[in-house]
Amino acid sequence: MKEIFVPATITDLTVIDPNEIRNVELTLPQEHEFGGTVYPIIDEMRPGTAFLAKPFGARTGRQRRRMYTRSNSSIDAKGVLQTIINDTHAEKADTSVWWQTDDATAFQSAGVTVPVLFHVTPDGTALVPYENCSAIEDSNLRLEPDGEWPTMRFIGIALSTGITPFLAHIRYMKTLNFGRTEASAGVHYSLVVSVKNPRQLLAHEELKEMATAFPENFAYQPVLTREWPDDWSHGRGRxxxxxxxxxxxxxxDLDPLLEFLLDIQNEHVRICGNRDACRQLDEGLTQYGLRPRSFRAEAW
Ligand SMILES: Cc1cc2nc3c(=O)[nH]c(=O)nc-3n(C[C@H](O)[C@H](O)[C@H](O)COP(=O)(O)OP(=O)(O)OC[C@H]3O[C@@H](n4cnc5c(N)ncnc54)[C@H](O)[C@@H]3O)c2cc1C
Structure with a gap:
């Protein structure tokens, strides 16, 4: 398939935790000219998938291809790709550092664009964003079809910026009234979020308000692992x-997690985080003899 890079404007770079985490928003043009043809841009990215962009690397000074899971939903914000990016602090960390720098902020101020990967639709009439996965697999978090998720019970376990696919799922479901109909109570989604400190809680107020407004469909359990305020009434520790x-x-030892998740065997378990944590949860469930209805993990 032909690769076409479309220039996206950086429209948000809000600092969540200085030098650690930023909200990033890339806004696409409505059309793009390629090979003498002007194509309209169609954005129907499925919740839970990632797009591919070419930011700069702070270490290499070069543009690198990197994938970012979209945190908003295409039905709410066509052509506006939001994500959350953290400095990985890995030995070879490159672009994840650049996103936190003043250089990225200068790009935003100067209107410099970041290339995002697109493909031509099979009928040759439009451009669509590349998505990292086109089918549901145990190793990705592409949301189940709209005919399936409204009758499912999910547990999402988000480690740090691993919250991004879950934000996309939940925001999409909320727009569709959590799949509620006269005949059905809709989806149930419990989200457990583990971050180091209160600054790293992402979309915290939005998620709290959603849990209060839709208690039959959504539950939210934030957990702080290293620092918490004296009056913190949610989870603490790993x-x-x-x-x-x-x-x-x-x-x-999954006891701290299972305190929040009383009936995990009746749930579809999803996790997004680093490779070790995803494997440890899978192995831990096996050690406890617990078999959820399904288990899908996306590791970065
Ligand atoms: C599907 C998917 C979705 C993702 N979504 C997000 C998201 O929403 N938010 C987010 O922050 N991140 C996300 N990531 C991770 C993101 O794409 C980057 O990998 C991450 O930000 C780190 O980028 P980096 O350039 O700093 O370092 P890296 O991607 O780790 O790589 C830096 C460079 O070093 C090289 N390198 C790395 N390790 C070694 C080694 N051991 N030896 C030699 N060379 C090495 C790499 O090839 C690369 O050239 C996602 C990844 C995937 C696959």
């Missing part, structure tokens, strides 16, 4: 604890 055993295996 949601999983790992003990290394003499034989090299790991004993995985």
């Amino acid at each position: 949601i999983m604890n790992i003990t290394e055993l003499h034989n090299g295996a790991q004993k995985i």
Whole structure:
């Protein structure tokens, strides 16, 4: 499939936690000229998928291809790609550092664009954003079809910026009234979010308000692992604890997480975070003899 990069304008770079996390918003043009043809841009990205952009690398000084999960829903904001980006602090960290810098802010002020990957539709009439996955698999978080999710019960476990696919799911579902009809109570979605400190709580007020307004469809459990205010009434400490055993295996303590999730075997469990945490949750459930209805994990 032909790769076409469309210039997107940086329209938001709000600092969530200085030098650590930013909300990023890239706004697409309505049409784009390629090879002498002007194509309209159609944005119908499915909740839970990621787009591909080419930001700069702070380490390499070059443009790099990187994927970002969209945190808003295409039915609410056509052509406005929101995501949340954290500095990974990995040894080779490159673009994740750049997004936190004044250089990125200068791009925004000067109206410099960031290329986003698009494809031509099969009928050749329009451009659509590349999505990292086109089918539902255990290793991605593309949302189930609209004929399925309204009758499901989900548990989303979000580690830090791993909240992005869950925000897209929940915002999309809310726009569709959580799939409620006269005959059905709609979806049930419990979201557990684990971050280091209160500054890193993303969309906290929005999620609290949603849980209050739609208690039959949405529950929110934020957990702070390192710092919390004295009056913090939600979870504290790590949601999983790992003990290394003499034989090299790991004993995985899920008790803190299971305190929030009383009936995990009746739920469709989803997790987004680093590779180790996703594997540990999967192994921990096996160690506890717990089998959720389904398990899907996206690791970055
Ligand atoms: C589907 C998907 C969705 C994602 N969504 C988000 C999101 O919403 N928010 C977010 O913040 N991030 C997201 N990511 C991660 C994001 O794409 C970047 O990988 C991340 O931001 C780190 O980027 P980086 O350039 O700093 O470092 P890296 O991507 O880790 O890479 C830096 C450079 O170092 C090289 N490198 C890395 N490790 C080694 C090594 N051991 N030896 C040699 N070279 C190495 C890489 O090839 C690369 O050239 C997502 C990733 C995927 C796959």
